[in-house]
Amino acid sequence: MEKLASCLVVGLSTGCIYSLVAIGFVLIYKSSGVLNFAQGAILILGAYIFYSFSVQLGLPMPLAIFLALVFGALLGYGLERFILDRLIGQPVLAIILLTLAFSELLKGTMYLAWGTDLISAPRLFPQGNINFGNLATIDYSQLAFIIITFVLVVLFAVFYNKTKIGLAMKATADDTIAAANVGIKVRKVFAVTWIISCITAAAGGILVTNVMGIHYNVAEIGFKAMAVALVGGLESLTGIIVIGPILGIVEFLAAAYLDPLVGGGMRDLAPFIILLIVLIVRPYGVFGWERIERI
Numbered sequence: 001m002e003k004l005a006s007c008l009v010v011g012l013s014t015g016c017i018y019s020l021v022a023i024g025f026v027l028i029y030k031s032s033g034v035l036n037f038a039q040g041a042i043l044i045l046g047a048y049i050f051y052s053f054s055v056q057l058g059l060p061m062p063l064a065i066f067l068a069l070v071f072g073a074l075l076g077y078g079l080e081r082f083i084l085d086r087l088i089g090q091p092v093l094a095i096i097l098l099t100l101a102f103s104e105l106l107k108g109t110m111y112l113a114w115g116t117d118l119i120s121a122p123r124l125f126p127q128g129n130i131n132f133g134n135l136a137t138i139d140y141s142q143l144a145f146i147i148i149t150f151v152l153v154v155l156f157a158v159f160y161n162k163t164k165i166g167l168a169m170k171a172t173a174d175d176t177i178a179a180a181n182v183g184i185k186v187r188k189v190f191a192v193t194w195i196i197s198c199i200t201a202a203a204g205g206i207l208v209t210n211v212m213g214i215h216y217n218v219a220e221i222g223f224k225a226m227a228v229a230l231v232g233g234l235e236s237l238t239g240i241i242v243i244g245p246i247l248g249i250v251e252f253l254a255a256a257y258l259d260p261l262v263g264g265g266m267r268d269l270a271p272f273i274i275l276l277i278v279l280i281v282r283p284y285g286v287f288g289w290e291r292i293e294r295i
Contacts, residue, residue, distance in 0.1 A: 015248020040222015046202025076198030233288025
């Protein structure tokens, strides 16, 4: 029972981070129809930048976090304004391949700048845990992941549904041409979308590497966030909020109960098995929009 409870707690906290990172996938897809394969690399780059500010430069932790998020915002703006903006009107596949190439470029840059060793990130939260009797124990870091992700998702939901730019993003996502015809500055919306995407990636990187350590290969976590987005539905923010924790829990349950039977590897494999099953049964995702084309 204690083993099960531990898997649920750790999986929930990890899955919340997947949901946070997956927001970037959904935002970009909804506004431009593009899957951003660079999201995972941006996630780890944000963690490296945070490490440089906090440890190498010795800045206070809150300032280092703020500057890392600002860096994420500037990276998102620069990527959209100076690279992707020039591909408007080109095939979507070309833009997707460009994000993949940009991902590899970032990994190479991180390799050269910070080396290949796993770096221990500075602790964001005090050591200790909260016990729930004999049922479960939750580490302060895990509890913080859940709370921070929940707060950020709520703030984003308010921004997306209540602010002028948020409503413009929704209109652009529904119909780019119609949005432009009613006076919405579509290019500005695209820039804001990429800025938010990179900020959420950097925030997720700072959180997840706090317990996993910082290494450029940890960028593969972006693929798990992509699995969350695809299973939940690329048009649905609700979907990623729900599916993220579920896949996180499944991941750790598979590691705890299936790894001893098959010799390991099920933690990384389980989310993609679920992705494969969902895409076969519901290609548009659990909460995605089923598109019906009439001829």
